[in-house]
Amino acid sequence: MPEKMSNEKVDTLRALGAEIVRNISHFCKPVFISPGMSHSWRLHKQIPESIILDQYRNPGNPLAHYDTTAVEILDQCGGKVNMVVCGAGTGGTVTGIGRKVKETLPDCKVVGVDPEGSILAEPEALNKSSITAYEVEGIGYDFIPTVLDRSVVDKWYKSNDKESLQLARSLMREEGLLCGGSSGSALSCALKAIEDADLKKGEVCVVILPDGVRNYMTKFLSDQWMMERDLLPQKDITDQYWWWDTTVAALRLEAPLTILPEVTVQEAIDIMKRKGFDQMPVVDVNGVILGMVTLGSLLTRVISKKIDYKDPVEGALYRQFKKVSLNMPLGKLINLLHTHHFALVTHSQIQYAGANKDEKKKEVIIGIVTQIDLLHYISSVEEGVRHRTLSVGEP
Template structure:
């Protein structure tokens, strides 16, 4: 009410026509909706509730054969006391498939590292915003990040197992090189440095070539490890090494190896 809602009003110059958000305990949408309705009386508040949850009104909207849902952070099997359903103008019932596929699209196309409930809100917004006229504003609350869901909807195998993606859809979206062997990529020889080369010279080379990292090899060409531009600069600034020190002092010795036949 005092923070997020005020920020929305400030960023939108006091003009908001629609707000779309999910509800867990209901505190966020209740507080924001109350403030926005005070400042923008004609605003439409849309609350998104997953199928299997019972928060939506009227009760008929909650009738479903589903008893559980995968999206987290929204929906409940009871009505939280914090949730003021009187400030909600419209309820939208969502499903896991549209939620997770929208989250993946936001990550892939927009660079927004959001979680499942963010995808739920955006999927609903794409549908309900069709009611708006040209020039009207719709604000969508994206409340979660991808941090806690790396092994779930970000994982193609998990999405297929849950029935949210088809195997054939995945293959269509893969880059052209996905099924090629390494030897078929016609890769050029990488830039390498010897362990005795100074950090100063290596930094200069990396900047000139536009690289962030380089393998460190011995005289026989055996890979000893990796050096990165960021680590060298950070170590110099922290006083851990001098610019004249060899790169062997800032070597990452743990790395994965793959063969050309892989």
């Protein structure tokens, strides 16, 4: 399974007793592109009596939709369909439905949906994009599956994550349809296709909603997951979180204590314990940020004998830290703090070095911000509002 696939899919397969092998690619590579490198074929050769269902080449894939899905659509619509909109992944759905519908209703328009970052759409110019990965699962690939017959598609539309996932949530909220992200993709492109084709009242457009929400409970159903990726409508966010657009400057952080790289591990631990700090920035004599040291990391390294109490902290620097500015909105900050324990708040200053010398930019550490700082600010403001409300209401 590609790493992008949801944990729900992984957990379901494990519950069935499967052993999962994850592919680092954003896309599911076909076994026929590079048999010598394919994870699937390698495992197939290693595991006795194993099979590869291979939905990318299996003729039963589009045939199932030709014999069943398309027939159901025609029956349910009384043989009157003007447009069918399908997402394309392996290509089985759009191929099977498209072939059957075209045989029965030659004038019916078949619309293919392909996410930005995929290459299934035609003409090729539609696929030109700076996007290399997308969150919606089940549609789009970076190769053309054998079962995908693009000749049955009259027009392709490209979908994007933001519209797709927001519309999937709208389908749930407004229509009670518990569908997944690729259903939102199909609907977003269907709305454009209907407008472009100028369908009239009484004409029929069938939109295939191919997936359920079960596999995405911890993904686009989560406000937090959506906010981390800037996929939630701004109005929804600011209505729910009054502090969302407030900047880091409102936190009024105190300038942190910094240490030089030659300070010993023991001295750093003593300072943090005495001051009640969890971490401290390490800077050189010119104030350039070299990294961070944390109390937990230092103690762990000492206990595991990777460093000695007498060693300089320079050998235990934590260099993977985030820097933010005073202008960053708290909404973006909280998303960052979900994956990082802290962030350095910095400010750039211009340093004048003399009449004949170039000015230099110098980065100054203004503070260290954590989730506790954000929580304290929000709670203190809300507490102040409650006190003022009570005071106004008193006789």
